[in-house]
Amino acid sequence: MTYAIHAEGLRKRFGTTQALDGVDLAARQGTVLGVLGPNGAGKTTAVRILATLLQPDAGHATVGGYDVQRQPHLVRQTVGLTGQYASVDEDLTGTQNLVLIGRLLNLSARDARARAAELLEWFDLTEAAGRVAKNYSGGMRRRLDLAASLVGRPAVIFLDEPTTGLDPAKREEMWGVVRTLISDGSTVLLTTQYLDEADALADEISVIDHGRVIAHDTPDGLKRVIGGQRIEVRPADPTRLPEVRAVLAEITHAAPETAGRDRLSVAVPDDGAFAPIVARLAADGIAVHELSLHLPSLDEVFLTLTGRRTDDTTEENAA
Amino acid sequence: MSTPTTTTRGPQARVAAPQPVSAVVTVAAKSPATYLAHVLALAKRSLIKTWRTPEALIDVTLQPIIFLLMFTYIFGGAITGGSQHEYLQFVLPSMLGIGIAMAGVAIGQNLNADIEKGVFDRFRSLPIGRSAPLVGAVVADVGRYLISCTVTLVTAMALGFRVQTNAVATLAAIGLAVAFALCFCWISVWVGMKVRTPGAVQGSMFLLVLPLSFVSNAYVPTSTMPSWMQPVADANPMSHLASAVRGLMIGGPVTSDLLWTLGWMAVLLVVFVPLALRAYRRRA
Numbered sequence: 323m324t325y326a327i328h329a330e331g332l333r334k335r336f337g338t339t340q341a342l343d344g345v346d347l348a349a350r351q352g353t354v355l356g357v358l359g360p361n362g363a364g365k366t367t368a369v370r371i372l373a374t375l376l377q378p379d380a381g382h383a384t385v386g387g388y389d390v391q392r393q394p395h396l397v398r399q400t401v402g403l404t405g406q407y408a409s410v411d412e413d414l415t416g417t418q419n420l421v422l423i424g425r426l427l428n429l430s431a432r433d434a435r436a437r438a439a440e441l442l443e444w445f446d447l448t449e450a451a452g453r454v455a456k457n458y459s460g461g462m463r464r465r466l467d468l469a470a471s472l473v474g475r476p477a478v479i480f481l482d483e484p485t486t487g488l489d490p491a492k493r494e495e496m497w498g499v500v501r502t503l504i505s506d507g508s509t510v511l512l513t514t515q516y517l518d519e520a521d522a523l524a525d526e527i528s529v530i531d532h533g534r535v536i537a538h539d540t541p542d543g544l545k546r547v548i549g550g551q552r553i554e555v556r557p558a559d560p561t562r563l564p565e566v567r568a569v570l571a572e573i574t575h576a577a578p579e580t581a582g583r584d585r586l587s588v589a590v591p592d593d594g595a596f597a598p599i600v601a602r603l604a605a606d607g608i609a610v611h612e613l614s615l616h617l618p619s620l621d622e623v624f625l626t627l628t629g630r631r632t633d634d635t636t637e638e639n640a641a
Numbered sequence: 642m643s644t645p646t647t648t649t650r651g652p653q654a655r656v657a658a659p660q661p662v663s664a665v666v667t668v669a670a671k672s673p674a675t676y677l678a679h680v681l682a683l684a685k686r687s688l689i690k691t692w693r694t695p696e697a698l699i700d701v702t703l704q705p706i707i708f709l710l711m712f713t714y715i716f717g718g719a720i721t722g723g724s725q726h727e728y729l730q731f732v733l734p735s736m737l738g739i740g741i742a743m744a745g746v747a748i749g750q751n752l753n754a755d756i757e758k759g760v761f762d763r764f765r766s767l768p769i770g771r772s773a774p775l776v777g778a779v780v781a782d783v784g785r786y787l788i789s790c791t792v793t794l795v796t797a798m799a800l801g802f803r804v805q806t807n808a809v810a811t812l813a814a815i816g817l818a819v820a821f822a823l824c825f826c827w828i829s830v831w832v833g834m835k836v837r838t839p840g841a842v843q844g845s846m847f848l849l850v851l852p853l854s855f856v857s858n859a860y861v862p863t864s865t866m867p868s869w870m871q872p873v874a875d876a877n878p879m880s881h882l883a884s885a886v887r888g889l890m891i892g893g894p895v896t897s898d899l900l901w902t903l904g905w906m907a908v909l910l911v912v913f914v915p916l917a918l919r920a921y922r923r924r925a
Contacts, residue, residue: 373766374765374766375762375765375766398766398768402766403766405763409758409759409760409762410760411690412758413689413693413694414689414690418689422685422686423763423767425679426682426683426767428675428678
C-alpha cells in the first residue's frame with residue numbers, strides 16, 4: 323500500500339519551543355487522517371512542513387510520493403492547503419480570489435473563470451461571487467478558503483482546523499463538504515481539536531501532544547481505549563440525584579461518576595442504553611435539565627491517554 | 642426524519658470529481674513566460690487592492706500637491722531671492738523624480754501588512770516562483786508612480802511650470818524616474834520583510850528617505866551647504882536623479898548624471914533584491 327502522506331521523525335524548534343519532537347504520520351491514498359490535539363500540540367507546524375511552507379530541522383516526509391524538502395515544487399503541484407485562519411484575500415471578490423489561484427496554476431483566463439464559477443456554485447457562493455470577501459460571514463469565508471484550495475484538483479488536501487470557530491450548523495455543513503472530497507478519492511489530512519470531528523470524518527486518528535504522537539488508531543480502536551461515549555444527566559431537582567444514580571447503574575451496569583455540580587456521567591459502549599434511560603426517567607417522573615450522549619471531549623481523551631489535562635496555554639507556533 | 646434530498650444543498654449537490662492533479666497542472670512553472678504570467682496575475686491582484694482602498698493613495702495624490710505648494714510659495718522666494726516662478730522651474734523636475742521614488746517607499750508597509758493575513762501562505766503553497774508575489778507587488782506599484790507623476794505635473798503646470806525641452810525628453814525623464822523607483826522600492830520591500838509591523842517599516846524608511854532627499858541638489862544648490870556636506874550631497878543618488886530629470890525637462894547636460902543614476906539603480910537591484918528575497922523566504 324502506498325502512502326499519500328508519509329512523515330518520519332519530524333522535528334522543528336522555534337526558539338525555545340520544541341514544536342515537533344519526532345512526529346510520524348502516515349495516510350494511505352484515498353483516506354482521511356485525523357490529527358487530533360490541543361492548541362500548541364504542533365498540528366499546524368506539521369501541516370506547514372508537509373505543505374512545504376516550513377523546513378523541518380530533522381526528519382523526512384513525502385507527499386504524493388514527492389520529498390517535501392528535495393522536490394517542493396512537485397509537492398506544491400499535488401497539494402491543496404486550507405489554513406487555520408481563512409487565507410483568502412479580503413479585498414478581492416470570491417470570483418477574483420478563485421480566478422487568481424487558477425491563473426497561478428496556469429489555467430487559461432477562460433478555464434480559470436469556468437473553474438471559479440463551478441467551485442462557487444458547488445460551495446453555495448454563487449450569489450456572493452461578486453462581493454468582496456471582507457463582507458463574507460465566517461462560514462462563507464471558510465468555504466471560499468476551501469474552494470481556493472481545490473482549484474487545481476489536488477490529490478492531497480490539508481485541512482487545518484477547518485471548523486474551529488464555526489457554529490454547530492456550519493460545522494455539519496463543512497463535514498458534508500469533507501465527506502464529498504473523500505468520496506472523490508482525494509487523500510485528506512485533517513487537524514482538529516474535536517474528537518467527534520475526527521470520529522465523524524477520519525479513517526485513522528493520530529493523537530498529538532507536545533510535538534509527539536501519543537496514540538494512533540482507527541476511531542473505533544481509539545474509542546475502545548478511551549471508553550467510548552458517555553451519558554450525562556442533570557436532574558431538575560438535585561435531591562433526586564440518588565434515584566438517577568440508581569437508574570443509570572441498573573441500565574448500564576456501570577458505576578456513574580459525579581461530573582460537576584448536580585450532574586452524573588456514565589461510560590457506555592454504544593448508544594443502546596440511551597432510550598431505556600430516557601424512558602425510565604420519564605416513567606419515574608424525574609424531570610431533567612440536561613440529558614446528553616456524547617463522545618469524550620479532547621480533555622477527557624488526554625486525561626485517559628496521558629493522565630493529565632490538556633494545557634492550552636502555549637501558542638500553536640511561533641511563526 | 643426528513644429525506645436527505647430536502648436538507649442537502651450546496652456542496653453535496655453538484656460534485657465535480659477531482660481528477661489527478663496532473664490533468665490540470667501539467668508543466669512545472671519554471672519557464673520565463675509562465676513566471677511572467679504569474680507576476681502579472683499577482684500584479685493585477687495588487688492593483689485591485691489599491692483600487693479598493695483609495696486612502697492608500699494619499700501619498701501619491703495630496704502629498705505631492707502640498708509639497709509643491711509649500712516649497713514653491715514658502716521657501717521658493719527665499720531661495721531664489723524673490724522669484725517663485727524661477728524656483729518652480731528649478732524644483733519641479735527634482736520633485737517629480739524624487740516624488741516618484743518616494744512613492745516606492747510605501748510598498749514595504751503594504752507588503753508587511755499583507756503578509757500577516759495568511760494569503761501569502763497560500764501563494765507559498767502553490768507551484769509558482771518563490772519571488773513572484775513580491776515581484777508582482779512591485780510591478781503593480783508602477784501604477785502609483787504614474788499617479789504621483791501625473792498629479793505633480795498637472796499641479797505644476799497649473800502653477801505656471803513649463804517644460805523647456807520637448808515631449809520625448811519629458812517622457813524619458815518620467816521613464817527614468819519610474820525605473821529608479823522600481824529599483825529603490827526594493828529597500829522598502831526588504832525592510833518590510835524584516836520588521837514586525839507596518840508602522841516600523843514607515844518609521845525606518847522615513848529615517849532613510851528624509852536625509853536622502855534633502856542632502857541633495859534637489860531643493861537648493863549644494864554650493865550653499867557646508868563644505869563637508871557638499872561631496873555627500875553631490876554623490877547622493879537622489880542628486881543624480883534630480884539633475885538627470887532636470888536636464889531632460891529644462892535642458893542642460895544630462896549624460897553624466899544619467900549614467901550615475903543607472904549605475905545606482907544597478908547597485909540597488911544587486912544589493913536589495915537578493916536581501917529582500919532571502920528575508921521573504923525566511924519569514925515563513
